[in-house]
Amino acid sequence: MGKTLAEKVWEAHVVSRADGEPDLLYIDLHLVHEVTSPQAFDALRSAGRVVRRPDLTLATEDHNVPTIDIDKPIADPISRAQVEALRKNCAEFGVPLFPLGSEDQGIVHVVGPQLGLTQPGMTVVCGDSHTSTHGAFGALAFGIGTSEVEHVLATQTLPLKPFKTMAITINGPLPEGVTAKDLILAVIAQIGTGGGQGYVLEYRGEGVEGLSMEGRMTLCNMSIEAGARAGMVAPDDTTFDYLQGRPHAPQGADWDAAVAYWKTLRTDADARFDAEVVIEASELSPFVTWGTNPGQGVPLAGVVPSPDDAADEVERVAIERALEYMALTPGTPIREIPVDTVFVGSCTNGRIEDLRAAASILEGRKVADGVRMLVVPGSVKVRLQAISEGLDRVFIDAGAEWREAGCSMCLAMNPDKLTPGERSASTSNRNFEGRQGPGGRTHLVSPQVAAATAVTGHFASPADLA
Amino acid sequence: MEAFTVHTGTAAPLRRSNVDTDQIIPAEYLKRITRHGFEDGLFSAWRSDPDFVLNQPEYAGVSVLVAGPDFGTGSSREHAVWALQDYGFTVVISSRFADIFRGNSGKAGLLTALVDQETVERLWALIEADPTTAVTVDLEAQTVSAGDLVASFDVDPYVRWRLLQGLDDIGITLQKEDAIATFESSRPAYSPTTIG
Numbered sequence: 001m002g003k004t005l006a007e008k009v010w011e012a013h014v015v016s017r018a019d020g021e022p023d024l025l026y027i028d029l030h031l032v033h034e035v036t037s038p039q040a041f042d043a044l045r046s047a048g049r050v051v052r053r054p055d056l057t058l059a060t061e062d063h064n065v066p067t068i069d070i071d072k073p074i075a076d077p078i079s080r081a082q083v084e085a086l087r088k089n090c091a092e093f094g095v096p097l098f099p100l101g102s103e104d105q106g107i108v109h110v111v112g113p114q115l116g117l118t119q120p121g122m123t124v125v126c127g128d129s130h131t132s133t134h135g136a137f138g139a140l141a142f143g144i145g146t147s148e149v150e151h152v153l154a155t156q157t158l159p160l161k162p163f164k165t166m167a168i169t170i171n172g173p174l175p176e177g178v179t180a181k182d183l184i185l186a187v188i189a190q191i192g193t194g195g196g197q198g199y200v201l202e203y204r205g206e207g208v209e210g211l212s213m214e215g216r217m218t219l220c221n222m223s224i225e226a227g228a229r230a231g232m233v234a235p236d237d238t239t240f241d242y243l244q245g246r247p248h249a250p251q252g253a254d255w256d257a258a259v260a261y262w263k264t265l266r267t268d269a270d271a272r273f274d275a276e277v278v279i280e281a282s283e284l285s286p287f288v289t290w291g292t293n294p295g296q297g298v299p300l301a302g303v304v305p306s307p308d309d310a311a312d313e314v315e316r317v318a319i320e321r322a323l324e325y326m327a328l329t330p331g332t333p334i335r336e337i338p339v340d341t342v343f344v345g346s347c348t349n350g351r352i353e354d355l356r357a358a359a360s361i362l363e364g365r366k367v368a369d370g371v372r373m374l375v376v377p378g379s380v381k382v383r384l385q386a387i388s389e390g391l392d393r394v395f396i397d398a399g400a401e402w403r404e405a406g407c408s409m410c411l412a413m414n415p416d417k418l419t420p421g422e423r424s425a426s427t428s429n430r431n432f433e434g435r436q437g438p439g440g441r442t443h444l445v446s447p448q449v450a451a452a453t454a455v456t457g458h459f460a461s462p463a464d465l466a
Numbered sequence: 467m468e469a470f471t472v473h474t475g476t477a478a479p480l481r482r483s484n485v486d487t488d489q490i491i492p493a494e495y496l497k498r499i500t501r502h503g504f505e506d507g508l509f510s511a512w513r514s515d516p517d518f519v520l521n522q523p524e525y526a527g528v529s530v531l532v533a534g535p536d537f538g539t540g541s542s543r544e545h546a547v548w549a550l551q552d553y554g555f556t557v558v559i560s561s562r563f564a565d566i567f568r569g570n571s572g573k574a575g576l577l578t579a580l581v582d583q584e585t586v587e588r589l590w591a592l593i594e595a596d597p598t599t600a601v602t603v604d605l606e607a608q609t610v611s612a613g614d615l616v617a618s619f620d621v622d623p624y625v626r627w628r629l630l631q632g633l634d635d636i637g638i639t640l641q642k643e644d645a646i647a648t649f650e651s652s653r654p655a656y657s658p659t660t661i662g
Binding site: 015016021024026036039042055063076081119122128129145146155156159161197198225227229249250254255321411412413432433434438 | 481482483489492493494499536540541543545562564566639645646649650654656657658660
């Protein structure tokens with residue numbers, strides 16, 4: 001029987017295998033940031049261990065860093081201490097680091113791909129659940145906890161039990177106005193936040209093949225919100241074109257050898273998935289979450305659901321609780337819900353294509369009175385690219401705040417937060433209670449819907465703007 | 467890591483589903499660079515509510531948490547496990563755990579006992595009827611018992627073995643140093659490095 005893409009990558013990384021034990025898997029790239037690494041470095045230090053492969057490890061500062069006044073010391077002393085701990089640890093253990101102020105600094109999942117470090121067939125880990133992003137290149141990429149960060153630092157391997165595989169096939173091209181974000185929100189609404197538990201998702205079909213690398217990254221990024229540790233897309237010419245010429249991509253004969261191998265990384269025709277989901281692209285439309293987990297979403301044209309719609313008691317209680325937290329009434333049209341803040345950014349939608357999409361809608365328009373809009377590039381490189389294209393002027397002229405790179409309001413570890421009761425349209429990945437600040441109410445949307453919503457002050461799609 | 471064999475303690479019922487790691491400990495508590503002291507962040511948004519279960523005096527000193535399905539979804543933060551441990555929890559019982567949370571628990575020595583939802587409901591009823599009910603979790607026998615209830619639970623066999631032995635994963639892996647070195651020497655020449 002043939003193998004799936006995920007199985008091929010897995011098999012190519014087995015260091016040792018024995019009955020009754022997890023496989024020991026080699027890790028090709030370990031990305032590190034300031035929040036989930038200090039305890040791991042501490043443990044190495046107290047055990048007298050070294051980082052086995054600093055040359056396969058890369059650190060960047062992203063979660064905690066401010067997005068204004070980055071030339072000044074970080075104001076919050078605890079954030080500053082954490083960032084300083086990362087700098088000290090990287091220096092001591094020889095790990096390359098892109099600190100605040102570096103031209104390569106940015107969100108860890110934006111930085112890896114833009115440098116060409118994320119390549120097909122690799123294993124990529126990071127102490128961050130959105131590591132699934134890198135699966136867009138046909139890499140097996142997943143988030144790990146701090147104990148595992150320590151394990152990879154010390155051994156460049158991880159003991160792992162094989163995942164099951166799930167195919168998510170998108171038949172037909174995405175309709176006009178439907179983005180990768182809408183697609184993944186629809187997938188999560190269909191299979192649920194636990195639907196992918198124990199699986200690696202492979203996104204396939206025409207609706208996926210037609211996506212750019214940025215779109216594929218958005219798609220794979222939110223695999224974790226369906227409970228799956230990893231999501232993958234088989235590499236193709238779109239992948240190779242994106243990679244060629246990037247600083248860490250292979251060159252010359254190495255490039256040819258790499259591409260020849262990468263072309264074998266497709267699920268075999270006779271391979272079997274443990275589960276399959278099929279979605280007709282023609283049925284998709286812009287999507288908005290209404291609740292407090294990413295599976296609680298509906299089309300923009302829809303209404304806030306009622307607890308009476310629940311399939312069981314557990315779901316009924318969950319809907320009631322979410323409606324109460326979100327201060328929403330069943331039956332309210334999504335388009336009638338007003339927002340206070342619009343956030344464009346994050347590892348989900350903070351890439352250049354996302355900023356271009358938002359800017360194209362804001363061009364010649366204004367952010368509605370009383371609405372605050374933050375645009376936070378995913379990396380310094382994305383920021384510089386946007387500036388070279390004049391996108392910064394579009395945002396500023398529309399009345400949005402144009403910020404420096406970082407995770408920012410996606411998880412509110414830095415000063416960018418919602419205040420209690422404030423409601424956002426956010427291009428990030430999690431609408432959990434308090435995720436964007438205590439008491440904040442988050443609705444997840446695409447950059448296109450975010451920009452249109454900023455203009456009207458309530459949820460809207462670009463098509464709604466006359 | 468300390469070996470885990472049998473644990474007996476009182477339990478708290480957490481009648482919520484989809485308790486994500488942002489609820490277990492919000493991001494603002496993750497700035498600490500030490501390994502301990504995360505108990506103040508545990509369920510911090512809910513702890514300000516006097517009706518929250520852990521604020522009830524009858525649930526003081528609990529060491530077993532009985533939670534609704536899909537516990538630990540979301541972020542990979544191991545701080546969620548540490549916060550539960552620092553507060554005093556040794557075992558979490560649920561009918562469904564998120565993968566990364568469950569993996570992190572196994573590494574850090576917090577037992578995640580997977581039972582069916584019916585067992586969760588029965589435990590909730592027992593504990594709420596009498597919060598002093600002792601709940602015993604036997605990792606060797608893989609059983610949860612409380613009052614007249616005895617139910618088996620699922621745990622990954624390898625994690626179970628490691629917890630019973632109290633073994634450190636890195637120590638186990640470093641015994642395979644030769645295999646790692648052999649694998650490394652066979653990696654393709656075009657594999658990227660982060661330096662240069």
